[in-house]
Amino acid sequence: MESDEPLIYRVGTFFYVIGGGAFVLFVVSDFAEQADFDFLFMALVMIGIGWMIRRSKAPPPSAGRFAWWRKTVDEQKKKRQSKQDAKKK
Numbered sequence: 001m002e003s004d005e006p007l008i009y010r011v012g013t014f015f016y017v018i019g020g021g022a023f024v025l026f027v028v029s030d031f032a033e034q035a036d037f038d039f040l041f042m043a044l045v046m047i048g049i050g051w052m053i054r055r056s057k058a059p060p061p062s063a064g065r066f067a068w069w070r071k072t073v074d075e076q077k078k079k080r081q082s083k084q085d086a087k088k089k
Helices: 007-031 037-055 067-088
Strands: none
Touching: 007 037
């Protein structure tokens, strides 16, 4: 299975998964009425590390899915502006 994601991006995802697992352990310990806050803090730290690693990746280029929508909105704004300019004169 080929993937275009760099290794560092996958490491960030790994930290997300580990943080999510630690959070689940915290919730389970809370249901057992023996809340272990170490799991909560570990989850917050791991998710924070994963977020910092994953945000360092450059965002993907625009796919142009909504280009027609933006074009339509821009045309409507121009028409509205030209009507307002015509009223002022």
